[in-house]
Amino acid sequence: MNYVGRFAPSPSGLLHFGSLIAALGSYFQAKAHDGQWLMRIEDLDPPREMPGASTAILKTLEQFGLEWDGAVMYQSQRHEHYQAQIDTWLNRHQAYCCQCTRKQIKADGGFYLGHCRHSKLLPTPGLSIRLFMQNPVESFTDLHQGNITIPSALAHEDFIIKRRDGYFAYNLAVVIDDIEQGVTEVVRGADLIEPTGRQISLYQTLGQTPVSYLHLPLAMDENGKKFSKQNHAKPIKTTQAKPTLMRAMEFLGFDLPKDFLSSSIEDMLQWGIKNWCIQQLPTKNHIIV
Missing domain, CATH: 3.40.50.620 (HUPs)
Known part of the structure; x- marks a missing residue:
């Protein structure tokens, strides 16, 4: 390659x-x-x-x-590419809308605990969109740093792929673009x-x-x-x-x-x-x- x-x-x-x-x-x-x-x-x-x-x-x-x-x-x-992938996940029930605020997540210990996973909220301005964590990664090998361990709570968290303000999340965009390029x-x-x-x-x-x-x-x-x-x-x-x-x-x-x-x-x-x-x-x- x-x-x-x-x-x-x-x-x-x-x-x-x-x-x-x-x-x-x-x-x-x-x-x-x-x-x-x-x-x-x-x-x-x-x-x-x-x-x-x-x-x-x-x-x-x-x-x-x-x-x-x-x-x-x-x-x-490239917004249409990001949105198309989000729509695919929503249609497959691999992603969902979330109304939880940063204040609520902070009160829960700083990690999202999945409160909205089964709420069936529809995409609406002011709601974020999260991806069901299907493939948690608790460690990876960095070419310089060696083995990197990721806290379990962070590794298993359903993370945001579209923000409450309507902007696409960095993690989603960077991976889609790296694949495209x-x-x-x-x-x-x-x-x-x-x-x-x-x-x-x-x-x-x-x-x-x-x-x-x-x-x-x-x-x-x-x-x-x-x-x-x-x-x-x-x-x-x-x-x-x-x-x-x-x-x-x-x-x-x-x-x-x-x-x-x-x-x-x-x-x-x-x-x-x-x-x-x-x-x-x-x-x-x-x-x-």
């Missing part, structure tokens, strides 16, 4: 250092396997989106020499380890072979907060592309040559592809930079 990887940023903000690490890790892993590196914009949540961020992210990647294969996929253009391996940050079990379960429910997963260490600021748009991480500066690229590659465990800064960005990336290996990645999940 030919290797297919992807990078799937959310346009809730501009590309920051943590995003660059995820982009580079997925890029090097794909290209080191002579594979494809695809691009997907995960614009599922309009209220959280920053105007112009999608275009800006793509331009920033280009200025760092990161060229993707094929056309960019936008989740905002033929992705064989997902490389992303360690902050997304928790939903991996649900995504593997979705593959099984859909009768598909799950992809493999590689979760990269997270870059943290001096206050111990991860670089993220929610934490208002500063966008990376394209005017300092080569030093920033070097910093990100060092974070990923590369032992760079002394004269590396004098290389072109293209040569830096080609060197990275040639010298990439998973074993070089830091063993810690969180690293202050």
Whole structure:
């Protein structure tokens, strides 16, 4: 099977250092396997989106020499695919509507206990839609992290596939899109380890072979907060592309040559592809930079 990887940023903000690490890790892993590196914009949540961020992210990647294969996929253009799958599950009684609030779930201990499983509620604005958990995943093997155990209550929970506000859930969209794009391996940050079990379960429910997963260490600021748009991480500066690229590659465990800064960005990336290996990645999940 030919290797297919992807990078799937959310346009809730501009590309920051943590995003660059995820982009580079997925890029090097794909290209080191002579594979494809695809691009997907995960614009599922309009209220959280920053105007112009999608275009800006793509331009920033280009200025760092990161060229993707094929056309960019936008989740905002794929709603009919997500809805069609939800309708199929509803018609087969594999999914159901739920009126439980976050407050109620929190009062139950933080996990959904299935109150609406047999309520026969019809799809209505203000109700979420949950999938009956048919294939609970309590553990999986990560290519870098090793064996990951998922709490039993979380693994067996009927999770949301369409939110109360009418937007499609991340777990549903990401799996449907990875299948559509033929992705064989997902490389992303360690902050997304928790939903991996649900995504593997979705593959099984859909009768598909799950992809493999590689979760990269997270870059943290001096206050111990991860670089993220929610934490208002500063966008990376394209005017300092080569030093920033070097910093990100060092974070990923590369032992760079002394004269590396004098290389072109293209040569830096080609060197990275040639010298990439998973074993070089830091063993810690969180690293202050």
